[in-house]
């Protein structure tokens with residue numbers, strides 16, 4: 001530690017142990033750091049202290065009125081703290097006796113029993129019995145506060161963690177304290193549901209069994225659960241999660257704090273939407289179409305059949321007749337192998353996946369691949385956040401909490417969207433894109449204004465002006481649609497960005513596919529570059545991707561026009577829409593995707609001679625396949641995923657793979673070997689090693705190095721080209 | 723119903739504070755004046771005027787006992803039961819009023835004329851025991867004075883005779 005830093009630390013003694021912590025640290029946290037447990041209920045490290053429960057008592061020498069609540073007391077130089085004196089122990093006992101006065105003691109039927117702080121602290125610190133021999137207070141139990149969360153008021157200790165989560169963190173003020181004094185209870189306005197997409201967090205931070213999740217109630221006892229560190233697979237944020245399993249089933253996901261990504265929270269989609277993993281309809285055997293019917297086959301049969309057919313089709317129609325559609329939810333290793341199979345083994349560049357529209361693999365202006373240039377943590381530092389055609393609350397929910405964190409620090413939020421969004425209520429500016437107009441043209445109006453701004457230095461970027469001049473008609477028409485008032489507001493916003501201390505512009509990847517938004521990505525990138533809102537703390541621009549490995553899929557070259565690491569191809573293969581519509585395509589390999597959803601009437605081309613689908617369930621696409629190969633979910637395999645801000649994170653096998661199903665990387669390896677390739681990967685770590693050796697964005701990464709919290713590998717490392 | 727004027731007054735209040743939320747309590751009073759107690763519509767009006775959620779407003783409305791959760795009588799009697807009034811036997815006064823009005827403390831007469839409540843200190847210690855009727859003070863109360871007060875109120879309300 002550098003000398004100056006050390007001087008800034010505060011020195012204190014806790015239970016005779018010297019402790020050094022930065023100023024402002026709470027006594028509770030200092031003790032925690034020294035490995036001394038002080039029981040808490042109302043305090044939660046992610047929320048400001050409240051001092052409501054009186055559980056965290058300590059004695060501090062020279063403070064006149066012992067005991068003190070350690071969760072509200074900041075450290076001071078020379079402080080001497082005792083956490084185990086008679087006074088402290090007596091005070092804790094007293095608090096616990098009070099908390100248990102009306103408690104129903106129904107631990108045997110309580111979900112929380114086994115991981116309940118009330119149970120644990122009572123055993124460790126509490127009195128063995130109560131002196132209260134009157135009637136306990138009773139409430140109807142439990143009552144729903146939403147479809148997902150139930151409240152048992154008899155178990156509630158009124159610590160207000162849940163309601164403060166709602167007011168301070170998710171800022172939806174949906175779950176509140178009702179009444180006061182002995183009548184106080186947790187609740188909502190009459191007849192109103194606490195329907196936040198973040199409500200599940202309250203069931204996790206409730207220190208007792210008062211708030212329980214409807215999906216998990218009575219499903220397991222905590223001590224029967226196996227915990228595996230994992231990463232949520234449901235959107236591009238990549239929140240760290242602990243996967244709790246019991247006898248071959250996922251029972252719940254719990255948060256696994258990663259300050260750089262999720263800040264300790266999960267959204268309800270992440271926490272509870274894993275039904276497909278446990279789905280009894282999961283495929284358990286390969287299927288081959290015989291006489292028009294899909295019927296069970298062995299793995300050997302299926303793989304050799306596919307290999308034979310692929311060879312035949314290649315011989316007859318050439319490699320260009322083969323195409324592949326990959327997934328945004330499988331691992332990097334699988335995406336990489338998928339394109340490698342297509343390109344190196346089968347000789348076709350017709351490989352893509354469903355994604356937003358970006359002009360080329362890299363942004364022309366910066367030479368960088370299309371991705372959010374700022375980190376998730378950077379969002380907190382921004383002074384201005386512009387959400388254009390994006391709604392993280394619905395699509396990348398945990399980012400919404402990060403934006404709210406910025407809001408609490410004073411950031412101005414501007415929203416440009418045709419629809420209502422949850423953040424509108426808290427935004428400084430909401431511009432509703434009128435019927436017929438688009439977010440794309442709003443971006444053009446802003447870009448035009450930026451170009452006019454005298455403070456903007458155009459050196460080296462004159463071509464942007466020329467390009468935009470060609471759009472003048474479109475812009476004028478757009479201004480008419482937006483009307484004078486909104487146009488002025490857009491222009492003012494653009495001017496604001498020029499001087500802003502740090503601005504971040506975010507758009508939804510999929511919005512780029514909407515009419516009028518063709519240039520959205522490029523125009524916003526140009527605005528960020530021209531206003532200097534890029535490559536510095538609290539500034540940035542970029543797409544909010546759809547899926548858990550959307551960015552990884554791009555990185556791995558699951559694109560018709562670029563090899564892994566965004567090495568552009570001179571002669572691109574067919575893209576997603578072309579693969580689906582081009583009658584030259586005779587063999588189509590689909591891994592973890594459902595393109596039938598994106599073609600008219602849901603029918604894939606009748607010209608296909610071979611359709612192979614790797615999936616968990618018999619999707620619309622799989623139903624039309626010639627061969628279906630049962631794959632396993634994110635909870636049943638190892639591998640790495642790359643989230644929206646380019647954290648490469650490891651996922652781990654939490655469940656035994658469903659009997660009969662195989663991981664996509666295993667399937668691809670088997671198929672490549674049948675086709676004569678010498679692939680000898682035995683673990684995704686081997687594949688990652690190969691990726692790291694070639695892909696400048698993954699240079700030097702190893703499976704071991706990904707550890708529990710992943711690595712944000714952003715800089716392209718030239719040295720890695722080998 | 724919350725009138726448009728009332729809503730406008732709430733919005734005006736909200737704009738007078740650096741943080742709009744500060745206007746929640748006076749706005750709740752406006753809502754209560756309009757409807758006699760805090761209704762779902764009142765919550766909604768306050769929430770909209772100040773840009774809060776209705777749950778947030780409900781939390782505040784239920785915290786303070788002077789926002790009523792149920793319809794109240796035309797005359798709301800608050801009898802002080804804090805220390806000075808207690809020493810001057812407010813208990814007997816409350817009991818007497820309960821007898822006279824045929825309701826218990828906290829209740830409202832079925833005809834909707836009277837609500838009887840007890841209150842913490844109303845700052846009339848020097849003239850204990852004291853009570854308030856719709857905010858107006860009546861001091862040095864005795865059972866006789868209480869009867870006379872109710873007689874006068876009955877008359878005002880046009881109540882013929884109480885049994």
Ligand code: SF4
Pocket residue numbers: 155156157158159160161162163186205206207208210211
């Ligand atoms: S429900 Fe749980 S988190 Fe909420 S106040 Fe009660 S004990 Fe605390």
Ligand code: SF4
Pocket residue numbers: 232233234235236237238239262265266267268269270271396397398399
């Ligand atoms: S925000 Fe996305 S990654 Fe995070 S828990 Fe929700 S769905 Fe999962």
Ligand code: FES
Pocket residue numbers: 039040041042043050051052053054055056057069070071072
């Ligand atoms: S944890 Fe300190 S008072 Fe509740």
